[in-house]
Amino acid sequence: MFVLGYFALVLFNLVYVPIVWIDEIMDLDPSMRWVEGQGYNSYLWQYKGSEHFFLANLPLRNLPFAVMGFFFGADVFWIRLPSVLFLAGTCYFLWKLLKHYSNENITWVVLLFFMFDKGVYESLRSVRCEMQQLFFLSAALYFTLINIKKTLAILLCSLLALVHPASWIISLVIAVRNILDNHSVRNRLFVMVLYITPFLLWFWIIGFDWLGIKEQLISAGEDHTENLNGLGVLVHHFYDRFSIYTKTQPWVWLAVLFAHVLAFRNLVKKKDFISFVFLAHSVFWMLVLAPNYRYNPTMLMLAYLLIASFFKNLNWNRTWQKVLISIILLIQAIPFLSVNTLGILQRKERNPYEVQHWLSENISVKGKTLICGESIGLYWIHNVPFSQRNIEFCAPNYPHKFDFESYDKLILLSSESLDFAPYSEYSPQIRFPQFEKLLKKAGSPTYRGMKLYEVSAEDLKAYCLKIRHGDSW
Numbered sequence: 312m313f314v315l316g317y318f319a320l321v322l323f324n325l326v327y328v329p330i331v332w333i334d335e336i337m338d339l340d341p342s343m344r345w346v347e348g349q350g351y352n353s354y355l356w357q358y359k360g361s362e363h364f365f366l367a368n369l370p371l372r373n374l375p376f377a378v379m380g381f382f383f384g385a386d387v388f389w390i391r392l393p394s395v396l397f398l399a400g401t402c403y404f405l406w407k408l409l410k411h412y413s414n415e416n417i418t419w420v421v422l423l424f425f426m427f428d429k430g431v432y433e434s435l436r437s438v439r440c441e442m443q444q445l446f447f448l449s450a451a452l453y454f455t456l457i458n459i460k461k462t463l464a465i466l467l468c469s470l471l472a473l474v475h476p477a478s479w480i481i482s483l484v485i486a487v488r489n490i491l492d493n494h495s496v497r498n499r500l501f502v503m504v505l506y507i508t509p510f511l512l513w514f515w516i517i518g519f520d521w522l523g524i525k526e527q528l529i530s531a532g533e534d535h536t537e538n539l540n541g542l543g544v545l546v547h548h549f550y551d552r553f554s555i556y557t558k559t560q561p562w563v564w565l566a567v568l569f570a571h572v573l574a575f576r577n578l579v580k581k582k583d584f585i586s587f588v589f590l591a592h593s594v595f596w597m598l599v600l601a602p603n604y605r606y607n608p609t610m611l612m613l614a615y616l617l618i619a620s621f622f623k624n625l626n627w628n629r630t631w632q633k634v635l636i637s638i639i640l641l642i643q644a645i646p647f648l649s650v651n652t653l654g655i656l657q658r659k660e661r662n663p664y665e666v667q668h669w670l671s672e673n674i675s676v677k678g679k680t681l682i683c684g685e686s687i688g689l690y691w692i693h694n695v696p697f698s699q700r701n702i703e704f705c706a707p708n709y710p711h712k713f714d715f716e717s718y719d720k721l722i723l724l725s726s727e728s729l730d731f732a733p734y735s736e737y738s739p740q741i742r743f744p745q746f747e748k749l750l751k752k753a754g755s756p757t758y759r760g761m762k763l764y765e766v767s768a769e770d771l772k773a774y775c776l777k778i779r780h781g782d783s784w
Contacts, residue, residue, distance in 0.1 A: 314402065317426055317647075321395055321435070324654035326387045327661040328436055330756055333706060335390075335438040336689040340704075341365040342376035343385050343693045354703070355689075357711040357784070358527040366520065366527040370513050371473045372440045385693035387663045390438070397442035398435050402426065404449035405612060411457050412585075413619040416627050420636055421619040427644040429560050430607040436650070441608045444478050447471035448609055451485050456584065461489045465502045469509045476532055477606055480595040484588050535601050544597060552602035559646055563611070570614035573621055585620075589613040653755050659742040660757035666737055667691040673735040673763055674722060676702055681715065683707055683771055684724035685761055707778040715768035723764040723774060726756065731770070733762035 341353040341361075354362050361367055375393035383389035402422060409418040425431060434441040451467040454460045465486055472482035486506050493499045517523065549571075553564040574590050577583035592610060600606060627636055654661060670691045674682065676699055682688045683705040692704050705713045715721060723729075737758055741747055766774070776783065 313423055314426070318395065318399060320651050324651050325391050325395065326663050327654040327658060328650050328755075330661055330758055331387065331663060331685075331687040331690055332437070333686050333708060336686045336706070338368065338373050338438070339376050339380075339385065339390060339693070340689060342373045343380045345377055346380040347693070347697050354712045355706050355709055356527070357709045358530050360523050360526055362712055364517065364520065364523060366517065366523045367531045369473050369475060369528070371443060371470060372475060375443070385690050387690060394435055394438055394442040397446040398431075401442070401445040401449045401612070404446075404453045405616070407453055407457060408449065408616055409619050412616065413623040414626060417619050417622055417625065420627075420640070421615050423640055424643055425612060425615050427640065427647050428563060428608075428611055429556060429646045430563070430604055430611060432647050432650070434605050434608050437605060439605060440475050441605065443474045444471060444609050445612060447474065448478070448481060449612065452585070452588075455485055455489055461492060461502060462505065464489045465506050466509075469506045473509055473513065477596065477600055478609065481588055481592045481609065484591050488584060535603065536599055547602040548593075548597040552596075552604060552607065555604040560643060566618060567610065567614045570617045573617045577617070585613065585616060589617060649753075650755070653750065653753060656743050656746055657750060657757050659739045660759040662739070663687060663690065663758070665739060666758040666761065667694060669735075669737050670724075671695075674702070676700060678719035679717070680720040680722060681705055681713060681718045682722045682724055683710070683775070685726065687758065687761075688724050707775045710775045711784045715771050721766050721768060721771050723766045723771060724761060725764065725774070726761050728762075729764060729774070731764060731766070733764050735763040737761045
């Protein structure tokens with residue numbers, strides 16, 4: 312019942328929280344350009360060559376955007392839906408894993424604890440690739456350890472590795488386990504070939520463009536790589552990576568630390584495979600991956616699985632125990648419930664379709680035009696019929712590939728009040744004015760107050776420099 316209610320609320324608010332933001336459109340743009348027949352490329356990314364062929368992401372990261380875009384166009388609901396489906400699939404496989412390694416009561420408590428985790432829900436609503444990673448990881452573990460199907464597990468490991476480099480080590484570790492579990496040389500060779508086949512297929516599709524991979528994918532990876540040494544690496548990995556939890560869910564950070572202790576103990580005492588996967592994953596991230604909390608869901612899932620196994624002999628059948636667990640789960644759910652309450656109360660101000668209608672009424676598609684600023688602008692552009700479109704979108708964070716002087720008109724879409732007067736402002740009616748002051752304190756942005764400015768090339772350059780904190784391009 313709670314699981315169904317969770318996903319019902321997520322779907323109800325899917326287009327409202329969050330408002331469209333930069334990471335979402337950076338993945339949307341190359342996908343929609345491919346759907347529209349413009350080639351698999353993007354001018355939004357700063358890496359050399361992305362305007363010709365996009366290689367800054369591994370292929371499966373953008374595939375859901377392309378599939379949804381092909382069938383439904385650049386519609387916020389449909390573009391975001393795959394993330395929800397991936398999480399639903401993850402919850403199924405995690406439930407199976409928890410039941411195998413723990414008892415019924417612990418299974419449901421830990422599953423709900425995971426679903427209400429601030430980092431998991433943050434990644435889900437941010438339309439990032441972590442939900443894909445969770446799905447392939449949980450499925451690969453299930454078919455490796457419970458319903459043993461080595462061929463399927465190997466394929467899932469390969470797909471996991473083609474989502475994001477953060478998953479490379481866990482993909483390889485689980486794949487090696489399945490390869491070694493085949494006792495005949497012939498079967499081992501078969502599953503090894505199966506593991507590398509998706510990579511070979513991708514290399515063939517991109518024409519074995521090693522230079523493009525170096526200039527885009529590897530360069531993008533270097534921008535998200537840990538570059539500290541000594542004690543700084545430990546602080547970044549074991550504290551900064553989870554510091555988002557310290558105000559609202561500090562026990563999650565403590566649980567991750569506890570999971571590391573459990574994993575070391577399990578590895579020494581009984582050579583536990585999940586503990587080995589967890590520690591390999593953690594060490595790889597510590598040495599390579601910058602401490603961005605949005606990467607965390609796969610680490611959290613493995614940590615919760617280890618903790619559930621540790622408490623497998625606890626049943627929590629007494630009334631006071633049930634009350635205590637209910638209170639803990641309710642506290643764990645506060646960030647999720649708070650964000651979704653904002654989505655309900657600010658439904659009008661967060662409606663992406665109405666703000667796109669406002670853009671259609673106030674931006675002419677005649678003449679070569681560049682719109683720069685808030686991310687919803689890219690969704691709007693991809694909903695303008697391609698045959699009528701003479702307008703492009705520039706993210707102010709990444710203006711590298713746009714010559715502002717070459718456009719007939721430059722339009723800035725911004726929520727900020729700038730030194731020059733806007734020619735239009737989005738001002739939908741506030742649905743619950745009695746809560747306006749309280750909702751403003753929440754600090755969560757809406758589309759209300761977005762303004763359109765017609766600017767000069769110099770004005771737009773100055774704005775982009777401001778957004779980039781003075782970093783020229």
